[in-house]
Amino acid sequence: MSDNKIVFEHAVTTFTHERWDADGQDAPFALEALEEGKILFFPHLSFSLTADEIALLDPTLVDPKRKNISFQPLKNRLTGVAATERIPTVRHLLERYYQDCCRLAAAILPLYRQTLHSPANTLRLHPITAWTNTTSWRKDDSRLHVDAFPSRPTHGQRILRIFTNINPNGENRSWRVGEPFPQLAQRFLPNLGRYSPLNSWLLNKMGITKTRRSHYDHLMLQLHDAMKSDRDYQQYGPQLAVDFPPGSSWICFSDQAPHAAMNGQFMLEQTFFLPPEAMKNPRRAPVKVLESLLHKPLI
Structure with missing residues (x-):
């Protein structure tokens, strides 16, 4: 493990909220910490499961062809459930979690309320070791990376x-x-590969990407891979070990906060997308950071 350790308070901000419709008095503080790239940690914010939902905590419920069970609430689209008779219970669980996450975001991140979009969530049932031992290094999320x-x-x-x-x-x-x-x-940018608009066009034309990769997307993928492939950085780079106990929740911009999942099983995860211009300080968005370092637009 690295001797170049990060101070907990520099990477994580802790809140005492116990309800998903939290008191919004900490909203300005939460927004500032989040946009700085910190993790917002709620050690007492749990999501209660019914007896039927607890029975879902079994890795065999996940389709063997998929890593997790996924749900798109606005489309009512559920994928990855191996047992069809459990689909209604899984859908209800993930819909409830989505609604609670919306309440939390509205309470502590009210500035984003009208601009968060494309929600999707996952029920993660496998132990982390189940996929770190069998996947390629690019997909190994026990290595520090940004999404x-x-x-x-x-x-x-x-x-x-x-x-x-x-x-x-x-x-x-x-x-x-x-x-x-x-x-x-600043550490990795000098060694990232060049962007090719032609290659971006070809990847999209062949159906490998859903839309053309921008220069920004190219750099973020290069950064993701460069981090994961650098064994010295994984071992000796600046880092902090953080444990999130059962019954706790946490929030981050996962494209900004480097993270690695090392251990654990059974988790819910909700994803939203946000336009960088909707931030209080858009200059902190990764796209703006990279543009300032390269002195040119990337989108």
């Missing part, structure tokens, strides 16, 4: 994620958290 999607370019949209540990056996969700994004970008 970037190979097939779904974001064109600078922020990736906001809410997580909740629903483990019934007392097991923590253990993460490593990395350095602030500006330092990260």
Whole structure:
């Protein structure tokens, strides 16, 4: 483990909220910390499961061809459930979680209320070790990384994620958290590969990407891969170990906060996208950080 450790308070801001429709008095503080790239940690914000929902906590419920069970609430589209008779219970669980996440975001991040979009969530039932031992290094999320999607370019949209540990056996969700994004970008940017508009066009034409990759998307994928492939950085780079106990929740911009999932099982995760111009301080968005370093537009 690295001796170059990050101070907890520099990476994580803790809140005492116990309700998803939280008192919004901390909203300005939460917004500032989130846009700085910190994790918002709610150690007492749990998501209660019914007896029928607790019975869903079984990895065999997940389709063997998929990593997780996924739900798009606005489309009522549920995928990844192996047992068809459990589909109504799973859908109800994920719809409830989506609604609670909307309440939380409205309470502590009211500035984003009208601009958060494209919600999707997942029920993660496998232990982290089940996929870290069998996947390629690019897909190994136990390595420090920032989120970037190979097939779904974001064109600078922020990736906001809410997580909740629903483990019934007392097991923590253990993460490593990395350095602030500006330092990260300065470290890796000189060695990232060149962007090819032609290659971007070809990938989209062949159906490999849903839309053309922008220069920004190219750089974020390169950064994602460069971080994961650098063993020295994984071991000795700036980092902090953080445990999220059962019954806790946390929020971060996962395209900005370097993170690695090290241990744990049974989690709910809600994703939203946010236009960078909807931020209080858009200059902190990764696209703006990279543009300032390169002195040119990337979208």
